[in-house]
Structures are given as structure tokens and as C-alpha cells.
Amino acid sequence: MNLKTIYASLRADLSLIEKEMELSLCTEEPILFQTSKQLLKAGGKRLRPVFVLLSGKFGDYHIDKIKEVAVALELIHTASLVHDDVIDDADLRRGEPTVKAKWNNQTAMYTGDYILAKALERITLIESQEAHITLSETIKEVTIGEIEQIRDQFNWDQNLRSYLRRIKRKTALLISVSCRLGALVSDVPKHQQKHLERFGYFAGMSFQITDDILDFVGTKAKLGKPSGGDLKQGNVTLPALLAMSDPYIKEKITATLKNKNTNEKELNEALHLIKSSGAIECSENMSNAYLHKAQLELSNLPACKARQSLEKIAEYIGKRKF
Template sequence: MKLTDIFWPFRSDMDYIERELDRAIDTKEPVLQKTSSHLLKAGGKRIRPVFVLLGGKFGNYDIERLKHVAVSLELIHMASLVHDDVIDDAELRRGKMTVKSKWDNRIAMYTGDYIFARALMIATELSNPQIHKILSRAIVDLCTGEIEQIRDLHNWNQSLRNYLRRIKRKTALLIAISCQLGALAADATPDVVHRLYVYGYNVGMAFQITDDILDFIGDEKKLGKPAGSDLRQGNITLPALYMYHVSPDARCFRELVKENRVDEMIRVIRESEGIQVARRLAERYLTRAAQALTPLPDNKSKDALLKIARFIGERQF
């Protein structure tokens, strides 16, 4: 199963959103135009806009209204990636040069700020104050998650709670409000809006945990980055935390950490039970996501949401 197969019934609206994204970053400033276009053309799953549109299907669907939510959320996500690449000193993303590596850190930071600002400008087209409140709170949490990640770099003493809170703020919340705001912008009932938020939160947690698994065991060509990139940058994720704190071989692993033998650490984690522990946790989140949808009416959108959850559980990149 591929995401493109799931998205196929919504391809015309997604093509429209893609054109709106291109319009959103248009500027007469040549450097910003080049950097923003570079980021947009690097691609991505566009999973947040898809969730907005699917959420909108549970209310009064209007693409002209929903586009403001879908484009804003994708731009916020894009801006956070540019800033992430500066913090992580990343050379590649999705197999292509990052903005910071093709230009420099200063240009990358201003590009991220520009895209962030464009996202907020587009959101002003929506008059519902609740949408703005949710969006603003999510941006605050996103920034908090970024700071927490910096704080916890190379911190092997962080707890599972630290890790889960960080990925909630960095990844899950933006996916959760994509589902929530799509329904809210379409005037869906409060119960539907809430259930879609719960679905999105759980899918988002599973999405990031799966990302963290793939960072160790995924195909480097498909991922577009070297194996163990997160660990090399000091970002300690669930499989590594398990190996350090819980594994029967934790004592030996801690010696590797102490001696900074990163290649051996990555090899040990790849072969450890930590990968399966992380998979089981991701599956628990996906089960909760599916349960949140159970009372909703059976339709193509519900079916697509369930398929996306299954895709996240099975994906290889």
C-alpha cells in the first residue's frame, strides 16, 4: 500500500493545494523565492493537508475554505524543517541538499521565518477565533518541543516521559490539529472534531515513533539520510533509550556510549529488542487512533483515515 493509492480519490483537491502552496511562497525577493521553492520542490508526504481535507469531509466540505487551513499547516511544518536542519547541521533531507547546506545558516533561518509568517498571513483568511487559538497554541508547543530537543541532546538520563512529551509537541500536535481544524473549518459537530483530534494525536505519535525506528533500520536511499542520523546528532530516541536503560545488555551499551563508539551503538540498537519495543508502542497508538474513529459514520474519508493509520504502521520510509 502506498500513500498515493490512499490519496488517489482526493488527487484533484490535493493538486489544487499544491498550487496554492506554490502561490503562498511567491515573493519578489529572489533569494527567498529560490530557497522557499527549493524546499517546496524537495517534496514530502503532504500528510497534514490530506488530514485537513479528510477532516473537512465530516462537515460542510468547501475546498476554498479548507485550503487556508491546509496550506497554513503545511507551511508551518516546512518552516520547522528548515529550522531543524540548522539546529541539526543537516546536509540532506529526503536525499536533497537542505537550505542551510545549499545557502547558509542565516539564509535558512530567514527562509524559515518567512514561511512561518506566510502561514500566519494565510490563516487570517479564516474568521473563526477558535481556529486561531488552536493554531497559535500549537505553534507555541512546537517551539517548546524544539527547545526541549535541544535541551535533551546527548542526554542519556532523560525518561520515556521526556521523549513522549517531546514527540507530542514536535510532531503529533500538528497532525492532531490538522484533523481537528479540517473538521472545525467545515462546521462539523464538536464530538466529530474531538474524535478527529484524538485520532490525529495517536497517529502522530505512531508516525514519529516509526520515524525513529526507521532512522536505525530503514533503507538509506529511501530515507534520504544515513542510518542513525538522529543518534549521530545527539537526538536520543526510543530504541536507544531502551538499550541504555532497560536492555539486559544496558551495562555494555553504556560503555559504548561512554567511549562515544557511535557506529557500534547503532549496530547494537539495530539488533536489539528496542526496535520491537518501539514497534509495539507505535501499534498501541494506532489501535487508539482506529478506536477514536469507530463511532463516526462509515464513508470514504473514514476508510482513508484507517488506511493511513495502517500505512504508518507498515511504512518503510
């Protein structure tokens, strides 16, 4: 079983979720219609809906119920990306112009707000107070994570704990909640819900660390955006954090990036220092450690096709190149 096989097995339900997202964002307001349409057209891995669906397979699976969770969580993720692009002043995402680049910052911010509102509208169709409380708590934590990232831009004196807390809020939490809510609305036994939730957390941490590694070693063609963007924007991710334990590298990087008009040659020199420091390999080891923990959580669940699919997705997270 590979990733394509997993997605193929879920094709009908994922197609339904895609259509429901389109219906949710349908509006007579022309600009919101255009911006929302562009975002949906850009697509993505749709990992969160996949985690929702597969977690639901451990219980009483009904697509008409579980689709509401999948749509809501993917819309929340999409809204956060639109806001991220404004904060990061990003012109490209997945190889396409961002909303802020094609329109402007104000349009992008209100588009993100609109998508978030539609996500909350969808989740009200789930008759579970626990699901509502979980989702509101998640949105709060994700927002705190975004604020922390803004606060820590160009802060070269961060520690590992603050980085891990930030990526938990930025990425891992939404993946963890995808597993939890998919299981919750499908009446999966509580102890299995906990294992799925923890699996999602560990897989999400690995996913973000891999993302941060790819920003240094990936290509623009594969990433859909220029490499080294995080460093240029002053976002201190794991490879940079580990490399800067060397005072010489830290001094070189901070001196280079103090100048907001850093040219491509200077940025490439900073990237080379990090890549040759061993920090990439150490980051990969940490990502793999989280994946191992994720697989251990799955070992506590019943052996079934859904568990095999989650195991394969975890493997993909650790090996992906984009």
C-alpha cells in the same frame, strides 16, 4: 483501497493546495524565491493537508475554505523542518541538499521565518477565532518541543515521559490539529471533532515513533539521509532509550558518543548494540499500541469513505519503510 488510491481521490484538491503554497511563497526577493522553490520542489508526503481534507469530509466540505487551513499547516511544518536542519546540522533531507547546506545557516533561519509568516498570513483568511487561538497555541507548543530537544541533546539520562512529551510537541500535535481544524472549518459536530483530534494525536505519536525506528533500520537510499543520524546528533529517541535500560549498552553508547568525531565504524557498532537489544521490537509494539488507539477513535465516527481512508493511512503509518 490503498494509499495511492486515497491520494488519487484527493488529487485535484491537493494540486490546488500545492499551487496555493507556491503563490504564498512567491516573492521578488531572489534568495527567498530560490530557497522556497527548492523546499516546495522537494515535496513530501503532504500528510497534514491530507488529514485536513479527510477530516473536513465529515462535515460541510468546501475546498475554498478548507484549503486555507491545509496551506497554513503545511507551511508551518515546512518552516519547522528548515529550522530543524540548522539545529541538527543536516546536509540532506529527502535526498536533496538542505537550505542550510546549499546556502548557509542564516539564510535557512530567515527562510523558515518567512515561511512561518506566510502561514500566519494564510490562516487570517479563516474567519474563526477558535482556529486562530488553536494555531497560535500549536506554534507555541511546537517551539517548546524544539527547545526541549536542543536542551536534551546528549542527555543520556532521559525518561520515557520526557521522550513522549517531546514527540507530542514535535510531531503529533500538528497532525492532531490538522484533523481538528479541518473538521472545525467544515462544521463537523463537536463530538466528532474530538474523535478526529484524538485520532490525529495517536496517529502522530505512532508516526514519530516509526520515524525514530527507521533512523536505525532504514537505508540512506530510502530515507534520503544517512541512518543513525539521531544518535550521532545526541537525540535520544525511543529505541536508544529502551536499549540503554541495559547498563552495559548505555555505557558503550555514551562512551562512543562523548567523542564528537565518532567515526562510521564506531557509530555502526553503537547502532548494532541497539538493534540487537530488542529495543526495535519494543518500539514497534508501542507504535502499534498508538495505532490501535487511533483506530478506536475512528470507530466512533460515521462509516464513510473518509473514515476508510483515515483507517488506511493509519495502517500505512505503522508499515511504512521511509
